[in-house]
Amino acid sequence: MESDEGERLPMSRRPEWSDVTPLPQDDGPDPVVLIDYKQDFTETMDYFRALYRAQERSPRALSLTQEAIRFNPGNYTVWHFRRQILESLDADLHEELDFVERIAKSNSKNYQIWHHRRWVAGKLGTDAAIKELEFTKKILSLDAKNYHAWSHRQWVLQALGGWEDELDFCRKLLEEDIFNNSAWNQRYFVVTRSPFLGGLKGMRDSEVSYTVEAIMANPENESPWRYLRGLYKDDIQSWVNDPKVSSVCLKVLSIKSNFVFALSMLLDLLCHGFRPSEEFREAIGALRTSDPEPLDSDLGKAICHVLQHVDSMRANYWMWRKSKLPVAV
Amino acid sequence: MEELAADKHVKYIISIEKKKDSFESVVMEHLRMSGAYWGLTTLDLLGKLDAVDKEEVISWLMQCQHESGGFAGNIGHDPHTLYTLSAVQVLALFDKLDVLDIDKVSNYISGLQNEDGSFSGDIWGEVDTRFSYIAVCCLSILHRLDKIDVDKAVNYIVSCKNLDGGFGCTPGGESHAGQIFCCVGALAITGALHHVDKDLLGWWLCERQVKSGGLNGRPEKLPDVGLLLMDLENGGISDRPDDAVDVFHTYFGVAGLSLLEYPGLKAIDPAYALPDDVVKRIFFGK
Numbered sequence: 001m002e003s004d005e006g007e008r009l010p011m012s013r014r015p016e017w018s019d020v021t022p023l024p025q026d027d028g029p030d031p032v033v034l035i036d037y038k039q040d041f042t043e044t045m046d047y048f049r050a051l052y053r054a055q056e057r058s059p060r061a062l063s064l065t066q067e068a069i070r071f072n073p074g075n076y077t078v079w080h081f082r083r084q085i086l087e088s089l090d091a092d093l094h095e096e097l098d099f100v101e102r103i104a105k106s107n108s109k110n111y112q113i114w115h116h117r118r119w120v121a122g123k124l125g126t127d128a129a130i131k132e133l134e135f136t137k138k139i140l141s142l143d144a145k146n147y148h149a150w151s152h153r154q155w156v157l158q159a160l161g162g163w164e165d166e167l168d169f170c171r172k173l174l175e176e177d178i179f180n181n182s183a184w185n186q187r188y189f190v191v192t193r194s195p196f197l198g199g200l201k202g203m204r205d206s207e208v209s210y211t212v213e214a215i216m217a218n219p220e221n222e223s224p225w226r227y228l229r230g231l232y233k234d235d236i237q238s239w240v241n242d243p244k245v246s247s248v249c250l251k252v253l254s255i256k257s258n259f260v261f262a263l264s265m266l267l268d269l270l271c272h273g274f275r276p277s278e279e280f281r282e283a284i285g286a287l288r289t290s291d292p293e294p295l296d297s298d299l300g301k302a303i304c305h306v307l308q309h310v311d312s313m314r315a316n317y318w319m320w321r322k323s324k325l326p327v328a329v
Numbered sequence: 330m331e332e333l334a335a336d337k338h339v340k341y342i343i344s345i346e347k348k349k350d351s352f353e354s355v356v357m358e359h360l361r362m363s364g365a366y367w368g369l370t371t372l373d374l375l376g377k378l379d380a381v382d383k384e385e386v387i388s389w390l391m392q393c394q395h396e397s398g399g400f401a402g403n404i405g406h407d408p409h410t411l412y413t414l415s416a417v418q419v420l421a422l423f424d425k426l427d428v429l430d431i432d433k434v435s436n437y438i439s440g441l442q443n444e445d446g447s448f449s450g451d452i453w454g455e456v457d458t459r460f461s462y463i464a465v466c467c468l469s470i471l472h473r474l475d476k477i478d479v480d481k482a483v484n485y486i487v488s489c490k491n492l493d494g495g496f497g498c499t500p501g502g503e504s505h506a507g508q509i510f511c512c513v514g515a516l517a518i519t520g521a522l523h524h525v526d527k528d529l530l531g532w533w534l535c536e537r538q539v540k541s542g543g544l545n546g547r548p549e550k551l552p553d554v555g556l557l558l559m560d561l562e563n564g565g566i567s568d569r570p571d572d573a574v575d576v577f578h579t580y581f582g583v584a585g586l587s588l589l590e591y592p593g594l595k596a597i598d599p600a601y602a603l604p605d606d607v608v609k610r611i612f613f614g615k
Contacts (some may be wrong), residue, residue: 005542024406025358025403025404026404026405046345049405052405053405055607072358072359074359075358075359075406076402076406076407076409077359077401077405077406077407078361080407080453083453093356094420096455109456115453115455116453119453119454145496145549145550147502147503147505147546150502150503151498151499151502154499154502155499179520179548179549181547181548181549182503182547185497185501185502185503185504186503187490188501189501190491193501222549223548223549224550225449226492226493226533227492229492230491230492230493264532309520313538313540313542314536314538317531317532317535326390
């Protein structure tokens with residue numbers, strides 16, 4: 001492996017490249033994107049174009065793509081050619097995974113890198129599952145919301161397997177940051193798709209308890225509120241009637257701070273036919289200490305009214321919601 | 330309302346087309362086609378499309394087309410749906426779609442539809458709802474939606490819908506504002522918006538506005554393309570205050586202002602991401 005350190009010998013002075021005539025970028029009639037930024041980069045790309053045009057799938061071409069990728073990992077044509085070379089040479093793909101890992105460390109949000117990684121892992125098959133889960137874990141330890149890493153991880157689970165510890169992985173990430181929406185999304189992915197867990201229905205009770213606990217610890221956290229609703233997907237009636245759902249709303253309201261999501265969920269429950277007890281009315285009344293007007297007899301309207309004030313940036317939204325409320329029962 | 334520094338934005342966009350030695354030019358070499366779309370759409374929204382030499386752009390653009398019918402990001406690069414849509418959009422801006430072999434381009438796109446209705450970005454098979462949008466948008470502009478299985482394409486997008494009403498890049502992928510644009514845009518173009526859970530998604534999108542007024546793409550992420558964050562000296566818009574400006578974020582900033590009906594800007598069609606008058610010309614012949 002060549003290193004990034006030290007002086008780089010221009011390719012024009014390397015004997016192994018003397019038979020290649022570099023091919024500059026053709027930018028059309030009026031060249032508007034000439035590359036002067038770095039002489040080395042220009043030279044590398046000129047040699048790349050020459051080899052690409054000649055379709056030379058050789059070991060030196062492979063190492064040239066490596067150099068070109070180091071300069072600009074976003075150039076998808078270089079990656080394409082690299083895959084063709086890897087196939088032609090029947091190269092060691094485990095080594096290729098190591099190469100991708102080195103590049104990914106400083107470019108973890110680049111589509112080409114992840115696509116290439118998936119191609120390599122797919123060729124290696126189920127043997128690569130553990131390595132790929134470890135790899136994404138490493139990337140996620142640097143940025144726990146890296147969209148590409150999560151996509152790759154979901155693909156690995158579905159294509160290569162490794163579901164066994166995934167719920168635990170989500171638990172750990174949520175322990176580190178309970179606001180990590182990506183980890184909540186992954187949790188839902190596991191609960192609904194893992195072949196080992198019994199699906200949404202089988203997991204609902206324990207997941208609701210877990211989620212309620214997360215909400216009570218941070219009622220301002222948007223993610224567990226949405227997750228809670230997701231646990232009742234295609235079963236709105238259970239969501240409306242499950243006392244665990246309405247009671248978490250009530251509990252948060254009675255704390256009297258960070259209650260926007262609790263009010264919002266209660267509003268949705270009401271819109272879907274939830275019959276509130278007097279306790280709910282009192283809790284909402286207690287939120288509007290400084291408001292001289294009497295509490296609206298329509299609880300939905302009262303909620304929108306409170307939200308217009310406490311969530312003033314979205315006042316227009318809550319006004320619109322108020323106008324769309326079903327007729328009070 | 331403060332007047333948009335239109336002339337400075339125009340100058341900025343022209344300058345990147347002419348700048349020969351910047352880092353920006355180097356890393357953008359392979360996606361110059363998209364750079365052309367972002368820059369030229371911005372110019373058109375500002376009413377300044379005539380500031381560029383149309384013939385020159387089209388002549389370069391047509392050299393990026395491959396035998397397969399697809400377009401590359403630049404001359405000598407490989408074709409990809411990303412740049413094929415950009416090329417078609419640029420030609421639409423110039424009202425020059427007639428220079429295309431429409432069947433050839435649309436065959437390239439339709440050939441990338443997979444059995445499950447999804448689309449690959451190119452022959453290497455990367456699948457993403459971004460490519461569903463690209464395929465649907467491109468074929469619609471070319472009046473060739475009948476070349477794909479639209480029902481299957483719609484079903485695949487719907488399979489990427491999440492518990493929060495948003496959409497991800499593949500089934501189970503986290504909701505992300507960018508993917509939501511693609512999925513809702515594709516559903517709008519195919520007349521399938523009834524699959525969108527409007528109330529749920531509407532609220533999720535409302536929640537993307539953070540205290541600074543900016544918008545984030547996912548919960549608990551930093552806001553991006555703060556709509557009023559312009560570099561007033563040189564023109565151009567960046568993703569956040571203090572970050573460098575670029576043509577991509579300039580386009581998004583100006584397009585966002587256009588959606589907000591900012592004075593001095595043409596209206597933009599939110600599904601096709603082209604100026605309204607261009608879309609009208611495509612579908613109603615001016």
